[in-house]
Amino acid sequence: MSKTAASALKERDHANPVGAITTFILPALLVYAAFTALPVLRTFYNSTHLIVPNKPSEWVGFTHYTALWSDQIFWKAVWNTLTWAAVAPVLEVVIATLLALCLYAKVPFSRVLRVAWFTPVLMSYVVVGILWMWIYNYEWGALNTMLRAIGLGALAQPWLGHPDTALASLIAVTTWMWTGFNMVVILAAMSSLPSEVLEAAELDNCGWFAKLWYVILPLIRPTLLNLVVLSFIGKMKVFDLVWVTTQGNPLWSTETVSTYVYKRAFQWSTFDLGYPSTIAVIWFVIVLAGVLGLTFLFRQKDRLEY
Amino acid sequence: MAAQTRTRFSPAGLRMAALMLFIALYTAYSAGPFVWVASMSLRTTSEIAANPYALPWPLHFDKFASAWLDSNYDTYFFNSVVIVLSAVALLTVIGGMAAHCFARYTFRFKGLLYFLIFSTIIFPPQVTVIGLFQIMVEYGLYNNRLGLVLVYVSIQLPVTIYILEAFFARIPKDLFEAARMDGYSEWAIFWKISLPVALPAISTTVILNTILLWNEFLYAVVLITEDDKRTLPLGVLRFLGDQLEDVGMIATGLMIAIVPVVLIYVFFSERLIQGMTAGAVK
Numbered sequence: 001m002s003k004t005a006a007s008a009l010k011e012r013d014h015a016n017p018v019g020a021i022t023t024f025i026l027p028a029l030l031v032y033a034a035f036t037a038l039p040v041l042r043t044f045y046n047s048t049h050l051i052v053p054n055k056p057s058e059w060v061g062f063t064h065y066t067a068l069w070s071d072q073i074f075w076k077a078v079w080n081t082l083t084w085a086a087v088a089p090v091l092e093v094v095i096a097t098l099l100a101l102c103l104y105a106k107v108p109f110s111r112v113l114r115v116a117w118f119t120p121v122l123m124s125y126v127v128v129g130i131l132w133m134w135i136y137n138y139e140w141g142a143l144n145t146m147l148r149a150i151g152l153g154a155l156a157q158p159w160l161g162h163p164d165t166a167l168a169s170l171i172a173v174t175t176w177m178w179t180g181f182n183m184v185v186i187l188a189a190m191s192s193l194p195s196e197v198l199e200a201a202e203l204d205n206c207g208w209f210a211k212l213w214y215v216i217l218p219l220i221r222p223t224l225l226n227l228v229v230l231s232f233i234g235k236m237k238v239f240d241l242v243w244v245t246t247q248g249n250p251l252w253s254t255e256t257v258s259t260y261v262y263k264r265a266f267q268w269s270t271f272d273l274g275y276p277s278t279i280a281v282i283w284f285v286i287v288l289a290g291v292l293g294l295t296f297l298f299r300q301k302d303r304l305e306y
Numbered sequence: 307m308a309a310q311t312r313t314r315f316s317p318a319g320l321r322m323a324a325l326m327l328f329i330a331l332y333t334a335y336s337a338g339p340f341v342w343v344a345s346m347s348l349r350t351t352s353e354i355a356a357n358p359y360a361l362p363w364p365l366h367f368d369k370f371a372s373a374w375l376d377s378n379y380d381t382y383f384f385n386s387v388v389i390v391l392s393a394v395a396l397l398t399v400i401g402g403m404a405a406h407c408f409a410r411y412t413f414r415f416k417g418l419l420y421f422l423i424f425s426t427i428i429f430p431p432q433v434t435v436i437g438l439f440q441i442m443v444e445y446g447l448y449n450n451r452l453g454l455v456l457v458y459v460s461i462q463l464p465v466t467i468y469i470l471e472a473f474f475a476r477i478p479k480d481l482f483e484a485a486r487m488d489g490y491s492e493w494a495i496f497w498k499i500s501l502p503v504a505l506p507a508i509s510t511t512v513i514l515n516t517i518l519l520w521n522e523f524l525y526a527v528v529l530i531t532e533d534d535k536r537t538l539p540l541g542v543l544r545f546l547g548d549q550l551e552d553v554g555m556i557a558t559g560l561m562i563a564i565v566p567v568v569l570i571y572v573f574f575s576e577r578l579i580q581g582m583t584a585g586a587v588k
Binding site: 018020024035037040043046051099118120132145237258276280281 | 325326328329332333335336337338339340342343358359399400401403404406407408411412413419422423426427428429430431432433434435436437438439440441456457459460461463467492493496517520521523524527528538539540542543546553556560563564567568571575578579582583
């Protein structure tokens with residue numbers, strides 16, 4: 001049964017019958033191979049070919065890669081997506097920690113509040129996108145109506161229609177969606193803290209802020225960092241929300257890598273699937289580097305502290 | 307609460323008031339949009355034009371009937387239900403089998419397979435979507451509901467295996483040894499022991515997958531273009547295009563998409579939260 005057992009024994013290994021193992025794992029492997037592995041390999045293959053309908057694909061070497069290097073829109077999309085992926089996780093996790101503390105301190109109505117804060121994450125981005133387009137509407141949108149009501153009508157503007165505010169407005173939407181989710185995870189982490197540690201802190205006559213800063217936060221740090229990485233990965237994928245609301249407008253100010261890939265592959269009449277595949281491959285490398293970098297950074301800090 | 311803050315103006319009282327203000331503001335930000343769209347869904351567009359923020363009176367429940375009947379909503383809804391339920395059923399069986407396999411047996415390349423399947427969690431979808439589009443066209447699965455079901459199974463497979471595997475691994479080994487002594491086949495062990503014992507974890511994955519796939523948009527928009535095969539998210543967007551000025555009607559359409567999700571949440575909130583947060587807590 002042990003892994004070191006000689007392969008000769010494998011056939012007589014009753015605890016690990018090869019036939020049963022194959023049967024159990026095969027369906028999952030087939031689905032994985034056909035609908036995940038093959039498409040990924042296909043995309044990598046595409047990235048060095050010119051692929052237009054009704055013609056055999058043509059090897060173009062690294063032409064797409066060099067073209068990508070001087071593609072202004074691509075770099076704009078990368079910048080927007082990275083901004084999103086840098087700002088949103090911090091906003092989400094910080095606000096979520098504050099909210100979780102409120103519920104942890106057992107404010108009244110915490111059950112209702114938890115439901116109200118968590119619900120946005122359950123909605124489809126299509127629903128969320130349309131809803132927030134109305135909220136940001138210039139004439140009758142909720143945001144401008146409120147601004148006018150409190151005498152700040154001068155600030156009212158078409159939030160999604162102006163290049164300076166469009167991206168920030170969309171970041172506010174993803175924050176609205178995901179903060180509640182982060183809050184629930186953080187609350188779960190706080191609730192599972194060993195009560196002896198917290199009681200010890202109280203015995204030491206530790207103030208609530210000191211208790212939070214020196215006891216609670218360090219203890220839930222792994223969860224917080226995990227959430228930052230998860231949120232980062234999520235924001236690097238953002239597509240639906242942008243597609244429903246702005247489609248990258250105005251002036252590419254909300255263009256993300258996902259929407260640009262989609263446009264180049266299925267919308268613009270260039271009919272070439274090679275170039276968008278190149279974008280996808282480069283983006284895959286950037287995301288991977290980002291995730292590895294973050295993980296490494298957080299590990300490094302952990303090592304320094306202990 | 308208000309009484310509490312008024313009775314004492316101590317620093318603690320002030321802190322409480324600030325806390326309450328923060329909570330009230332955040333709750334308005336978080337729940338306000340839903341209240342607004344729910345009220346608009348029961349009002350006509352001319353009522354909304356007169357005042358977008360008035361209370362819904364009289365209640366126009368008939369708008370739900372007309373949204374449903376006049377604009378293919380029944381087709382979209384039916385497609386979503388069929389596609390999501392088939393994908394979730396397949397996921398439960400295929401994912402359950404694989405998870406059982408990973409949790410119970412040792413075999414060659416186990417670590418490698420595990421790594422391959424899980425690395426897809428961080429893949430940006432762009433890297434699969436173009437190749438997938440070409441492959442689906444070649445398989446004849448483009449614009450095909452079965453094709454979308456299979457794609458949905460593949461995108462939710464890693465997280466399903468992840469949640470189930472963690473649960474299966476905690477089932478005591480003695481249970482399986484005993485079953486083996488009793489002459490149960492490997493398949494019977496999976497079907498009659500693992501699955502029933504893991505029912506809580508399975509219901510978690512079922513609910514999680516249902517919600518995520520119900521809302522899925524990117525793969526649907528790439529792989530489905532024919533109107534009678536659209537899922538609900540695509541239908542809602544199409545509805546938006548058709549009714550551009552008819553805000554009241556669109557709000558009704560949005561509510562039709564929101565209500566099933568909210569119902570699932572109301573009945574299964576604990577399981578759902580468990581599923582959604584499973585990956586985040588270590």
